[in-house]
Amino acid sequence: MTDLRHRLAQCFSLVFPGLNEPEVYSASSASVAAWDSMAAIILANVIEEEFQVKLDYNVLPDLVSFDLIEDYLKSNGNGTS
Amino acid sequence: MQFREALKTIQENSSTNRPTCRVLLVTGFTPLHLQTFLQAHLQRLLPTKQLVVSTRLYGDLAETLFGIESSTADMCAVALEWPDLDPRLGFRQLGGWGPREIADILVGAESRLVTIRESLAAVPSHVPLAFSLPTLALPPIFHTPSWQLSAAEIRLRNAVGELALRISEKPNIRFINAHSQQVAEPPAPIFDFKGELLAGLPYTSSHADRLGQLLAQILVPAQPKKGLITDLDDTLWAGIAGEIGPQSVSWDLASNTQLHGLYQQLLRALAEQGVLIGVASKNDPDIVEAAFRRNDILLPRDYVFPVEVHWNAKSESVAKILDTWNIDADSVVFVDDSSSEIAEVQAAHPGMECIRFDAQDYAGAHSLLYRLRDLFAKPTITEEDGMRRESLRTGGVFRAGAQQHGASYENFLREAESKITPDFNNAAANRRSLELVNKTNQFNLNGIRYTESEWHSKLSLPGSFSLMVSYRDKYGPLGVIATLVGQATDAALTVNTWVMSCRAFGRRIEHQCLKLLLERFPAPEILLEFAPTKRNGYLREFSESFLGQKPDGPFKLSRTVFLEKCPMLYHQVEMDHD
Structure with missing residues (x-):
C-alpha cells in the first residue's frame, strides 16, 4: 500500500469514523450516507492539512470517491509512496 | 489547533x-x-x-x-x-x-x-x-x-x-x-x-x-489564581535597596524605571479586586520597611501580606506565605527577576506558576502586565473579594488569639463574638455560591464542579435546598464562606455539595452548618455524599471526629451522633432570609 493511500485513508476515517477499513478504500458519495456537501468540505480541509495542498472548491464536486481523490492527489504531485 | x-x-x-x-x-x-x-x-x-x-x-x-x-x-x-x-x-x-x-x-x-x-x-x-x-x-x-x-x-x-x-x-x-x-x-x-x-x-x-x-x-473561564508572591529588588522596584538605600530605589519615568511603577500599579489593582499579594525577598527587613514607607510607593504596605524578608531560601518564604494564606501552590503566581530564584521556587513548588520579571525586556514586560491581569481575571467581583485581604490579616489575629488562649480555646471562641447568617434557598441567585463551589478544594465534600447551567438545574430539582452561610466576628467579616446543597424530605436529608472557604477554618462553622440543617429539616440523619479527593483532607478529618474513622465514600451522620459529639458552638445565629 502506498503512503498516499494510507494517509488518505486516515483522512477518510477522521471524517467518516463509522467506516471500517475496506469501506474506506471503496468509499464514494454514493455509498457513504454521511458524505454530503458539508462533509465534502470537511474532508477537503482535512486532506489539505494532511497533504499540504489547496483543493479548489471548483473541483470538489468531482472528487466523489476515494479513488478519484487519490488520482487527483497523484496528478497534482502528491503521488509519493 | x-x-x-x-x-x-x-x-x-x-x-x-x-x-x-x-x-x-x-x-x-x-x-x-x-x-x-x-x-x-x-x-x-x-x-x-x-x-x-x-x-x-x-x-x-x-x-x-x-x-x-x-x-x-x-x-x-x-x-x-x-x-x-x-x-x-x-x-x-x-x-x-x-x-x-x-x-x-x-x-x-x-x-x-x-x-x-x-x-x-x-x-x-x-x-x-x-x-x-x-x-x-x-x-x-x-x-x-x-x-x-x-x-x-x-x-x-x-x-x-x-x-x-x-x-x-x-x-x-x-x-x-x-x-x-x-x-x-x-x-x-x-x-x-x-x-x-x-x-x-x-x-x-x-x-x-x-x-x-x-x-x-x-x-468556560479558567479558575483565576488567588495569590501573587513578588520579589522586591529589581522587581517591585528598580535597584538593590540594601546597596543604594531605600530612598534610591525607583519606579518612575524620570529614572527610566517606569516598568516597576506599572507593575506596582497592577499589583495594587489586583489587591483591590481581592488577589492576595505577598512578598518573598532576600533583604534587610528594616530597609524594606523604609522603602514601603515612601510616600510615592504605589503598592502600599498594608496591601501586602505576609512579607517574608530575610536571607533564607525563597522557597522557604513561599512555603510560609502559602501556609498563611492556606492555599495551594497551583493557585499562586511567583514573580522574581532572578532565573535562579525562579528555578529554586519552581523546584520546591512544582504546581506554582513562576514568571521572570525582566526589566531589560520591554516587550516581555509589556506582555507580563497583560498576562498577570489574565491569570487573575474574573467575570465579576464579589463583595467577598474585597474582604479577602483584610480577613486573612484578621485571620492571623484570630489564630494568634487562639494560640494565646492555649488550653482555654473554648474561652477564645466564646469571646470572639461570632455571628452566623444562614440564607436558605437563594444560592441560585447568588453568583458567589457557585464561585465558592468551583474554587474550593480543602473543605469540599466531593470535588464536583458545575457549569452555571448544571448548577441551576441542580438547584431546580424537586426537593432541593441550598444553604449559604455568612460569618463575622469581632475580628471582621468573612462574607459568604460556605455553601451546602442537597435534597430534603421529612424522612431523608442528603447533602451532595458542601464547600467552605479555607479562611473560615477553626471557627466551628462546619459544625454550625450541620446544626442548621438538622434544625431546619426533621430527618433523623444526614446522608453526606462524600468522595475523597487529593485535597479534601480537612473535611475528611472533620468527618472522622463524628464517625471515629476517616470516610472513603458517602456516609450517614445521625442526629443523635451529631448532638453527642458536636462541640459547644458559640455563634449567634442571625436569620436573614428564609
Whole structure:
C-alpha cells in the first residue's frame, strides 16, 4: 500500500469514523450516507492539512470517491509512496 | 489547533457515558469550521463532559436567538457578522452599495440590532452566552477611502457598540474583546473570500480556530489564581535597596524605571479586586520597611501580606506565605527577576506558576502586565473579594488569639463574638455560591464542579435546598464562606455539595452548618455524599471526629451522633432570609 493511500485513508476515517477499513478504500458519495456537501468540505480541509495542498472548491464536486481523490492527489504531485 | 486535531479531539470524546453539555452555536453563516473548533476547544476545557455543539438554520440569527429561551442548551455561543444586520453588508447578495442603499442599510441594521438586543434580553440568566461582535471587515460600501472612517460606518459601529453596552449588564452574556492585547489579530488572514462566495464559509480555518477558542474560553473561564508572591529588588522596584538605600530605589519615568511603577500599579489593582499579594525577598527587613514607607510607593504596605524578608531560601518564604494564606501552590503566581530564584521556587513548588520579571525586556514586560491581569481575571467581583485581604490579616489575629488562649480555646471562641447568617434557598441567585463551589478544594465534600447551567438545574430539582452561610466576628467579616446543597424530605436529608472557604477554618462553622440543617429539616440523619479527593483532607478529618474513622465514600451522620459529639458552638445565629 502506498503512503498516499494510507494517509488518505486516515483522512477518510477522521471524517467518516463509522467506516471500517475496506469501506474506506471503496468509499464514494454514493455509498457513504454521511458524505454530503458539508462533509465534502470537511474532508477537503482535512486532506489539505494532511497533504499540504489547496483543493479548489471548483473541483470538489468531482472528487466523489476515494479513488478519484487519490488520482487527483497523484496528478497534482502528491503521488509519493 | 489544526482542523484534523479538532476532529480527533471530538472523535476521541464521542460515545462515552459522560454527562452531556449541550452548546448552541448561533451564526447567520454556515458555521462548519467554527462549530468543529468550538466543540474541540470546549471539549478540552471540559474533559469530564461530552460536548455536543449544535446549530440551527443559518440565515436568521435574531430568530435563532429568540429560540434559546425554549431550548435545552447549557451554553450558547453567538458569532455576529455584518451580513446578519443587512445582507448587503456582505458579499453574497447584490442589493446595492450606493448612497441610497447605505441610508437604508443603516436604518435596517439599527432596527435589526434592536431585535437582537430583545432576543438576548430573553436568554435565561443561567445560560452562559459568549458573544462575538463582527470580526470581518465591512465590504467597500462607503464613499470614503478604506483608511478613513465615514460617518455611516461610525454610525453602524456605534449601533453595534450600543448593543454590547446594553446587553453587557446581563452577567451571563459576555463579549469577546477583539481588541485585547492577548487576542490581537494575528497576521494570518481571517476572511476567506473564495470560501464565502463559493460555499458561504467566510472564516479562514485559522480564524475559526481562534474564534472557537475565545468563545470556549469565555463560556468556560479558567479558575483565576488567588495569590501573587513578588520579589522586591529589581522587581517591585528598580535597584538593590540594601546597596543604594531605600530612598534610591525607583519606579518612575524620570529614572527610566517606569516598568516597576506599572507593575506596582497592577499589583495594587489586583489587591483591590481581592488577589492576595505577598512578598518573598532576600533583604534587610528594616530597609524594606523604609522603602514601603515612601510616600510615592504605589503598592502600599498594608496591601501586602505576609512579607517574608530575610536571607533564607525563597522557597522557604513561599512555603510560609502559602501556609498563611492556606492555599495551594497551583493557585499562586511567583514573580522574581532572578532565573535562579525562579528555578529554586519552581523546584520546591512544582504546581506554582513562576514568571521572570525582566526589566531589560520591554516587550516581555509589556506582555507580563497583560498576562498577570489574565491569570487573575474574573467575570465579576464579589463583595467577598474585597474582604479577602483584610480577613486573612484578621485571620492571623484570630489564630494568634487562639494560640494565646492555649488550653482555654473554648474561652477564645466564646469571646470572639461570632455571628452566623444562614440564607436558605437563594444560592441560585447568588453568583458567589457557585464561585465558592468551583474554587474550593480543602473543605469540599466531593470535588464536583458545575457549569452555571448544571448548577441551576441542580438547584431546580424537586426537593432541593441550598444553604449559604455568612460569618463575622469581632475580628471582621468573612462574607459568604460556605455553601451546602442537597435534597430534603421529612424522612431523608442528603447533602451532595458542601464547600467552605479555607479562611473560615477553626471557627466551628462546619459544625454550625450541620446544626442548621438538622434544625431546619426533621430527618433523623444526614446522608453526606462524600468522595475523597487529593485535597479534601480537612473535611475528611472533620468527618472522622463524628464517625471515629476517616470516610472513603458517602456516609450517614445521625442526629443523635451529631448532638453527642458536636462541640459547644458559640455563634449567634442571625436569620436573614428564609
